[in-house]
Structures are given as C-alpha cells and as structure tokens.
Amino acid sequence: MAKLPDRRPETLGGYIVHGVPFPVETDPDSLAFLKQMAPLQIEQDYKITYLHSYGQDSPWFAAASNKKLLASRDPESGYAYATPRGHDMYSGQETEWIDITETPAHIHAFTVCYFGSEEFLPETPYVLCLIKFEGINTLFLARLFEIDPEEPSLDWIGMEVKPRFLRNSKLKPTDVYFIPA
Amino acid sequence: MRPVYALSGGVSKFAKTRQDKNFQAVTKEAYDYAIQDLEIDFPTFTSIVDGSVASYFSDHFTRQLMAGIMAQDYLGLCPKPSHRVEGGGATGGLCFQEVWKSIASGHMDVCVAYGFETMSHVETWKGNEFIALASDASWDYPVGGFYSGYYAMMVTRHMKEFGTTVEQMAHVSVKNHINAFSNPYAQKRNRYSIEDVRNAVMVAWPLTRLDICVMSDGAAATILASEEGIKKLEDAGAKIPRPLVKVTGIGRGTDAMRMSDRPHVEFDTFMEDYATEQEKADDGTRKYYEGLWKKGTRYPGVHSFRAGRTAGNMAYKHAGISDPLEELDFVELHDAYTSSEIQTYEDLGLCRYGEGGPFAASGKAHMPGIDYGVQLPEKPVCPVNPSGGLIACGHPVGATGLMQAVFALWQLQGTIKKHFDDDTLQVKNAKRGAIHSHAGTGTYVTVSILEQEV
Numbered sequence: 001m002a003k004l005p006d007r008r009p010e011t012l013g014g015y016i017v018h019g020v021p022f023p024v025e026t027d028p029d030s031l032a033f034l035k036q037m038a039p040l041q042i043e044q045d046y047k048i049t050y051l052h053s054y055g056q057d058s059p060w061f062a063a064a065s066n067k068k069l070l071a072s073r074d075p076e077s078g079y080a081y082a083t084p085r086g087h088d089m090y091s092g093q094e095t096e097w098i099d100i101t102e103t104p105a106h107i108h109a110f111t112v113c114y115f116g117s118e119e120f121l122p123e124t125p126y127v128l129c130l131i132k133f134e135g136i137n138t139l140f141l142a143r144l145f146e147i148d149p150e151e152p153s154l155d156w157i158g159m160e161v162k163p164r165f166l167r168n169s170k171l172k173p174t175d176v177y178f179i180p181a
Numbered sequence: 182m183r184p185v186y187a188l189s190g191g192v193s194k195f196a197k198t199r200q201d202k203n204f205q206a207v208t209k210e211a212y213d214y215a216i217q218d219l220e221i222d223f224p225t226f227t228s229i230v231d232g233s234v235a236s237y238f239s240d241h242f243t244r245q246l247m248a249g250i251m252a253q254d255y256l257g258l259c260p261k262p263s264h265r266v267e268g269g270g271a272t273g274g275l276c277f278q279e280v281w282k283s284i285a286s287g288h289m290d291v292c293v294a295y296g297f298e299t300m301s302h303v304e305t306w307k308g309n310e311f312i313a314l315a316s317d318a319s320w321d322y323p324v325g326g327f328y329s330g331y332y333a334m335m336v337t338r339h340m341k342e343f344g345t346t347v348e349q350m351a352h353v354s355v356k357n358h359i360n361a362f363s364n365p366y367a368q369k370r371n372r373y374s375i376e377d378v379r380n381a382v383m384v385a386w387p388l389t390r391l392d393i394c395v396m397s398d399g400a401a402a403t404i405l406a407s408e409e410g411i412k413k414l415e416d417a418g419a420k421i422p423r424p425l426v427k428v429t430g431i432g433r434g435t436d437a438m439r440m441s442d443r444p445h446v447e448f449d450t451f452m453e454d455y456a457t458e459q460e461k462a463d464d465g466t467r468k469y470y471e472g473l474w475k476k477g478t479r480y481p482g483v484h485s486f487r488a489g490r491t492a493g494n495m496a497y498k499h500a501g502i503s504d505p506l507e508e509l510d511f512v513e514l515h516d517a518y519t520s521s522e523i524q525t526y527e528d529l530g531l532c533r534y535g536e537g538g539p540f541a542a543s544g545k546a547h548m549p550g551i552d553y554g555v556q557l558p559e560k561p562v563c564p565v566n567p568s569g570g571l572i573a574c575g576h577p578v579g580a581t582g583l584m585q586a587v588f589a590l591w592q593l594q595g596t597i598k599k600h601f602d603d604d605t606l607q608v609k610n611a612k613r614g615a616i617h618s619h620a621g622t623g624t625y626v627t628v629s630i631l632e633q634e635v
Contacts, residue, residue: 109338116325
C-alpha cells in the first residue's frame with residue numbers, strides 16, 4: 001500500500017506577512033498578554049458571474065436595443081407604467097405593451113451624483129433623473145446628458161426631454177438615456 | 182394580545198470600524214449590558230429567556246450566510262428558538278416588533294431582540310454598492326445605483342413642490358450632531374454650523390456629506406417580557422425599575438421597491454386613505470391640502486413616504502394617539518438623510534405635508550436647554566432624535582432600529598444620566614415616545630410607541 005501523505009503541500013504566495021509576531025513561550029503570562037493583541041485582518045476576494053434573467057420584462061430590452069421605448073398598461077383601466085410591470089398592481093391583471101418612444105416627457109426629479117457605488121465611480125459626476133411621460137402614470141429612472149453636472153438647478157425640474165438610445169445595446173436600462181428636447 | 186413591556190437594553194459603541202471583535206462579540210457587548218442592567222447574572226437570565234429574534238441586513242457585509250445563528254450560539258442562547266428578520270434599514274424595527282408579537286401572542290414570556298452590522302469589512306464605495314443592491318437590480322441599480330442619489334432625487338422634488346431649502350435640511354444635521362455630542366455611544370460627536378453642513382463635500386446634489394449618515398459597525402439588544410416574564414425575572418432576583426415601560430402601539434407600512442412606481446393619488450383618496458385623524462378633523466388643514474393639490478401636488482409621489490404614514494397611523498390608532506406632536510414627548514426616527522428626517526416629520530403627522538422644512542428650523546424638534554448656535558423661533562415641543570439619530574450615532578443597519586428602542590427605553594425610565602453619564606439628553610418627564618425604522622426608499626417602515634405604564 002502506498003504511503004499516505006502526512007503533510008499538506010506548502011506553497012509560497014497568499015498573504016504578504018510571513019512570521020506573525022507571537023510570544024516565544026506559551027506560559028500563562030504570555031497567554032494573558034494575548035488579550036492585548038491587535039486584530040489580524042486578511043483580504044478575501046469575492047467575484048461572481050450571475051446569469052440574470054429579465055423574465056417577463058425582456059421585451060423592453062429587446063425594444064430598447066432597437067431604439068424603441070416600451071411601457072406597460074392595464075388593458076382595462078389604462079393605468080400605465082413607464083417602468084414595465086408584468087401585472088397591474090391594482091387589478092392584478094396582466095399588462096399589455098405600448099410604445100412611448102415619441103411620447104412627450106419631462107424631468108420630475110433629479111440629482112447629480114458626485115460620489116457613488118464602486119461600479120459607477122468612474123462615471124461621476126453623473127445625472128440621475130426620474131422621467132414623467134405624458135399620459136403615463138408612473139416614472140422612469142434614467143441618466144440625463146447634454147446638461148452641465150456642475151451647475152445643477154431646481155429649474156431642471158419640468159424640463160422637456162427626449163430619449164436617445166445607445167448605438168450598441170448593452171441590454172441594460174441605460175440603453176436609453178435622455179437629453180433636453 | 183397580552184401587554185408587552187420593554188425591560189432593558191444595551192448598545193455597543195458604534196464606530197467606523199470594530200475590527201477588535203467579530204460581530205458575535207460586538208453583539209455580546211450589547212446583550213451583556215442589557216442583562217447586567219437587570220442586575221441578574223448571565224446563567225440565570227439564560228435559564229429564563231424563552232428565545233430571540235436576530236436582526237441584520239446584509240449577508241454581503243459579513244460575507245457570511247446564517248450569521249444570526251452564529252450570534253445566537255455566541256450569546257449562549259442555543260437551543261432556544263430564534264429566527265432572523267431582514268427588511269433593509271427597517272430590520273431593527275421589524276425585529277423589535279417580531280419580539281413584541283412573540284410575547285403579545287403568548288408564545289413567549291421573555292424574548293430578546295438583538296441586531297448587528299459590520300460594514301467596515303469593505304470600502305465605503307463597495308458598501309454603497311451593497312446597499313444599492315437593495316434597489317431593483319434590473320431597473321434601478323444598473324442606472325447608477327446609489328442610495329444618496331435616490332434620496333437626493335426625492336428632496337429635489339420636495340424642494341420644488343414645497344419650497345424646502347437646503348438650510349432647513351442643514352438644521353437637522355446641526356441638531357442631531359449637537360445632540361450626539363452628549364451621547365457617548367455616538368460615532369460622531371461634533372458641533373457643526375449651518376455653514377459647515379453646506380460647505381461639506383457635495384455627495385449627491387443637494388445632499389452634502391453632513392446631510393448623510395455614515396456606515397458603522399455596531400450592535401444593540403433589547404429585552405421584552407410579558408407580566409409573567411417580569412415575575413419570573415424578579416423571582417430570580419432581577420431589578421426592574423418602576424414605572425414599567427410598555428409597548429402600546431405597533432404599526433407597519435410598505436411601498437413599491439422602485440420609487441418610480443409610487444402612485445400619485447388625487448386629493449379625495451389622500452384624505453380618505455392617508456390623512457391622519459387630526460388632519461381629517463381640521464377644516465384648515467383640509468383647505469391647506471386642497472390648495473396643495475390645486476398647485477399640482479399628488480401623493481405620495483417621490484417626495485413622501487406612504488409606508489411611513491401608514492405605519493404611523495396604525496401605531497397611533499393602536500396607542501390611542503390623536504395629536505402626535507402634543508402627545509409624544511420625543512421621537513427617535515430614521516434620519517439616514519437630513520431630508521428624510523424632514524419627510525418623516527410629515528409622514529408621522531408632526532406637521533402637515535409640505536411644512537417639514539419650516540418645522541425643522543422652528544425649534545419644535547430640538548432639545549430644550551441646548552445651545553445649537555442657531556436662532557430658533559419656537560420653543561421645543563417634541564424633541565426628535567435626542568440621541569443624535571443615525572446621522573451622528575451611526576447606522577449599523579441591523580442594530581439601528583434596536584438602538585432607537587434602547588435609547589427610547591432609557592428616556593422613559595429616566596435613566597439617560599446613568600447610561601450616558603450625562604443628563605443633557607434626558608427629556609424631562611418623558612412619558613411616551615415613538616421609534617421609527619425605515620428601509621430602502623421607503624419600502625418597509627415601522628413605528629412603535631413606548632410609554633410609561635400609568
């Protein structure tokens with residue numbers, strides 16, 4: 001019978017520090033002194049690739065990649081959602097798709113982000129806004145361009161805007177963004 | 182439902198980082214303090230407590246699933262029943278109410294709520310990313326997910342709609358920071374002026390760094406009991422101060438995750454479904470709101486939190502409160518942003534919708550006897566965030582709502598001096614207070630009323 005390994009293979013690499021300070025003897029005084037030891041900290045990476053499904057909202061992204069802006073609407077009440085929903089929150093019924101690419105729109109609220117989450121830090125400062133479409137009951141969160149992020153003003157609220165689409169779709173809600181009309 | 186009493190609580194030191202201990206040991210600081218405040222020893226309390234509820238928001242921050250059971254284990258509570266609750270920033274408030282339910286239902290006699298968050302394990306910008314994942318990952322996050330940005334959008338609408346000013350928002354920051362100056366548990370104990378707040382680094386227009394709470398490591402714990410539970414503890418030697426503090430009101434509300442989906446209801450619907458009893462009864466207020474609607478206001482839109490209004494109305498009805506400003510002696514509310522404190526004044530009926538800005542600068546929500554360095558036209562009526570709130574105490578998410586419960590309990594026990602070693606923040610003759618816990622862009626909101634038993 002082959003000899004079974006009695007040691008885990010050693011490798012260099014991993015943590016930067018080799019030889020962590022520690023008392024030479026583990027006598028009671030030395031062990032008690034460990035209560036004064038500063039905490040050790042290590043780095044841990046964590047990276048995941050998700051397969052994210054847009055599910056029933058998928059047609060919206062297909063439309064945006066073809067330069068069309070869709071919304072959803074309850075077929076009976078006509079209550080319409082600028083950010084699509086598969087089912088109406090009041091009737092519980094399945095919604096239908098409508099095309100709002102040419103629907104007049106204006107800024108309902110906005111901000112300029114000078115700081116942000118790690119993923120978006122390279123894009124700062126960027127303008128976030130909630131868009132109100134004429135005849136549509138709910139809003140749509142989007143980026144705003146062709147406006148100076150260093151000169152924000154409450155006067156931007158109410159400004160008429162129009163959609164513009166990425167030439168190369170990323171299949172993200174940012175495939176559509178807005179500029180002053 | 183049986184009467185439920187809050188008996189004791191503990192709060193760990195909130196700090197930017199608590200790398201000296203892991204989350205279990207930080208939680209134990211708060212838990213041990215709550216037990217010691219009952220003047221009962223650990224094994225005796227362990228033998229009496231029936232179970233617990235764990236409160237923490239994000240598995241990402243600890244990079245640890247099922248962290249709740251690790252705290253339960255470290256606190257020596259196994260094999261007693263427990264579960265974890267999670268509802269964003271309202272996690273602590275939800276936890277408090279779950280413990281209330283366990284006791285009110287008769288399922289338990291003594292139950293502990295504990296909560297924690299260790300946000301220092303990642304850089305601030307990564308932490309902001311984790312928090313932003315508490316927005317719709319298909320529709321909100323990819324557009325530039327950043328909670329300060331979301332709240333900034335709300336406040337630009339509030340400013341446009343109601344004329345709220347950045348200086349009024351800064352009043353909240355000045356008040357809460359100066360309150361926290363006398364709170365040894367607070368993370369930020371600084372005195373700021375209105376100018377300091379406005380001249381701070383702009384994060385998301387018009388919110389500056391001093392309009393926004395910070396990320397924290399910390400924990401808090403609260404022990405609740407039934408009358409039978411109190412008897413068991415006292416029979417075992419616990420010292421529970423009288424008058425007792427009773428939980429007399431519980432309210433919760435919700436709203437759509439995507440704030441773009443929030444409705445914009447007409448006047449009649451607002452008055453029927455959302456107006457407070459006080460607003461419904463007052464002709465002047467009715468006319469005031471008619472005027473707002475004529476100018477285009479619709480409710481809640483993105484300027485108001487109907488989840489907060491729903492929770493407040495429910496809790497007030499439960500507690501028999503009709504005029505919260507006059508009938509509450511203090512409020513500890515979820516001021517993740519100065520703007521959201523202003524929005525919440527309105528949701529909780531401390532003032533009318535649209536009047537939160539002037540209310541913030543009026544002095545009504547300030548503590549008496551403290552020099553805030555600003556001119557306040559009116560006397561304090563109902564101090565809001567006497568502890569310093571999230572803006573100054575910090576916001577270790579799972580602990581925050583329970584921190585509010587502990588500070589409220591100490592106010593009602595009249596023991597702020599004992600716990601803070603300073604009575605500056607003791608609300609004199611505090612008989613009744615409210616705690617308000619708030620998640621996301623207003624998705625889950627809880628309001629709980631605590632009061633001295635007569």
